[in-house]
Amino acid sequence: WDNNEMGSGLLWTNNGKLHVFKTYVYDEYIDKYNQLRDDKDVGSIVLHFRIATSGYKGEHNLHPFLVNDNLGFVHNGVIKGLGNKEFSDTYEFNDMLKKFKHDFTTCDMSKYFISEYIGYSKLVFLNADDKHTIINEELGKWVDGNWYSNDSYKQYNDYSYYGNTKVSKSKKDTVCDTLDDWDYEWGS
Numbered sequence: 001w002d003n004n005e006m007g008s009g010l011l012w013t014n015n016g017k018l019h020v021f022k023t024y025v026y027d028e029y030i031d032k033y034n035q036l037r038d039d040k041d042v043g044s045i046v047l048h049f050r051i052a053t054s055g056y057k058g059e060h061n062l063h064p065f066l067v068n069d070n071l072g073f074v075h076n077g078v079i080k081g082l083g084n085k086e087f088s089d090t091y092e093f094n095d096m097l098k099k100f101k102h103d104f105t106t107c108d109m110s111k112y113f114i115s116e117y118i119g120y121s122k123l124v125f126l127n128a129d130d131k132h133t134i135i136n137e138e139l140g141k142w143v144d145g146n147w148y149s150n151d152s153y154k155q156y157n158d159y160s161y162y163g164n165t166k167v168s169k170s171k172k173d174t175v176c177d178t179l180d181d182w183d184y185e186w187g188s
Contacts, residue, residue, distance in 0.1 A: 011064035011072045012036055013043035013130040018072055022062040043130035048074035053083070061088040067097045070128040071105065076140075076149035077121025093118075105133040122149040 008029045009022040021032050031042070036042045042119070048063035057186050063074040075090040084091030104110035115135050123135040124147070134140070140149045 001125050007049075007059075007062040009048045009063045009074070009128050010036065011046040011048075011074065013128060014039070014041050016128055018063050018066070018070060018126065018128045020066060020072060022059055022064075024062075042128060044126055044132060044165050046072075046074055046126050046132070047105075048076075053089070058086070061091055064126075065090060065094040067094060067100075068123075071103075071125060072127075073097075073123050073125040076119060076121050079118050079121055105131075111135060122147070123125065163174075182185065 007022065007024045008026075009020065010029075010032060023029050023032075033045070033047070036045055046064060054129070055183050063073045065074075066072045073094075075093070079089040079093050082092040100110070102110070104114065105127065118135065120139060121136065122139055123134040125135075127133075134147060134163075137147070140147055142148075
């Protein structure tokens with residue numbers, strides 16, 4: 001949360017159903033996560049902490065996204081050519097995924113084309129049957145049974161991203177005042 005403070009979300013399975021939780025409030029996030037960890041009926045849990053590089057505000061831009069009632073995902077990276085101030089690249093990419101007529105997570109050719117399209121981004125899909133698929137898995141890292149899309153979990157970073165601008169957290173308020181297109185309410 002300290003490194004990616006622009007909203008968070010959880011995707012999980014419970015008794016053959018997929019569930020989503022999104023928030024800008026840290027305490028709500030931790031409470032929900034702990035509740036899920038204590039529930040023996042909960043299967044896999046996918047966590048996402050957002051850095052807004054497009055689609056700067058609005059819960060509709062928080063991850064995870066549902067492709068349909070049985071498939072959801074989170075994304076790390078930037079998908080070139082997608083996203084604007086209102087809608088994130090991931091939001092627009094999900095609109096594309098919804099058009100697939102087959103289960104692309106089990107089709108090697110579809111996964112290859114998705115990987116090529118997203119470049120160095122990473123995607124974690126979870127279905128209602130508690131099966132996950134990671135696109136560009138080799139670009140992340142498995143540690144103690146958990147897959148991480150990058151190394152930001154290892155240490156506190158003294159910077160945040162505002163759009164595509166990397167800014168020291170100690171200068172956040174000054175920089176945000178000068179960015180005309182940045183209109184975001186910060187969580188705690």
